[in-house]
Amino acid sequence: MIPIIDLAAQYRELKTEMDAAIARVFESSQFVLGKETAALEEEFAAYCNVPHAIGVNSGTSALHLALLAAGVGPGHEVITVPFTFFATAATVGYVGATPVYVDIDPATFNMDVSQIEAAITEKTRAIMPVHLYGLPADMRPILDIARRHNLIVIEDVAQAVGAEYQGQPAGSIGDIGCFSFYPTKNLGAAGEGGMVTTSNPEYARTIRSLRSWGEERRYYAVLKGYNYRLQGIQAAILRVKLSRLDAWTKTRCALAAEYDRLLKNADVVCPSTLPGARHVYCLYTIRAAHRDALQRDLELAGIQTAVHYPTPIHLMPAYADERYKAGDFPAAEACAQTVLSLPLHAHMSYEQVAEVSDRVLQLAGKKSHETVLTGR
Ligand SMILES: Cc1ncc(COP(=O)(O)O)c(C=O)c1O
Incomplete structure (x- = not known):
């Protein structure tokens, strides 16, 4: 049998380092967030050439928090594609907004940028291109349209960690990038995981707070937040894999x-x-x-x-x-x-x-x- 993916082979290559990374987490007992997550965030931000990276517990949570930080809510519309994984459209629904679809270009499987302007209404708040299968969407025209209409661009980078568009890493091109570390992705955790990247310090602060109950300080919430924290073991494993x-x-x-x-x-x-x-x-x-x-x-x-x-x-x-x-x-x-x-x-x-x-x-x-x- 030739499998579509072979995660056991990946583990065999990295076994010594992975086992040591997991042991480190047990030694520190920092199982939720902790210093491994902080270190991964720093390394991932450098990898994507952005000032801020915030670890979360899935790509779905990353998209959800990105939409919240961008102020997308009830009555708003988000332009995206219908040819994607559920999460892209579902998270627009989580914040009470409506996904508005444009077709894809069958050659690239990504958003057909020539159809975006016709889909914009006074309710449109954001454009959410998906870099499907690992190929970046055509970001230049998407950014031009977004700037002209004052829209926020949220990149769904779940399938495209390491991809580039005109020399820029995917996830650093729009306003916010959302990554998934689902095990089958190019950078996969041993379970669920995700990351949000941004150059906007305000978005970063909000997302950091929302992923952990909206806490400003211990047990004091200033936002209605979520339990969307990345686990220390996942971060430690992802750090090993990021190096490869x-x-x-x-x-x-x-x-x-x-x-x-x-x-x-x-x-x-x-x-x-x-x-x-x-x-x-x-x-x-x-x-x-x-x-x-x-x-x-x-x-x-x-x-x-x-x-x-x-x-x-x-x-x-x-x-x-x-x-x-x-x-x-x-x-x-x-x-x-x-x-x-x-x-x-x-x-x-x-x-x-x-x-x-x-x-x-x-x-x-x-x-x-x-x-x-x-x-x-
Ligand atoms: C395009 C796309 N968006 C979002 C997600 C959601 O990521 P996760 O499964 O980590 O929640 C995925 C994951 O499969 C995906 O492929």
């Missing part, structure tokens, strides 16, 4: 380039990147016309794949909204039918990439003139 992140990203990019090369003639569309962007391939996601059959056949051949994501948010019962119906976001809906994430992780071999590619070529066939899907 750039090396792992390099390997991911090299393996992705190998997939691109080997799948050039297969009847699938390989992921594109954006000029001036560094894609970090949290996922290597192709498009295939007969996706479900391909996925089934690959599974029979011992190759694990996944679909991120089979249903756009506006078509899920939980997030149904009378303003939206099937057909409203054709690119998102088409991608939901055709995307397939292939195995890719930093501990994978070139032989495994070759084996997966051979199977895809065999099962999807070669490109022909009748190919329906086109890359760009």
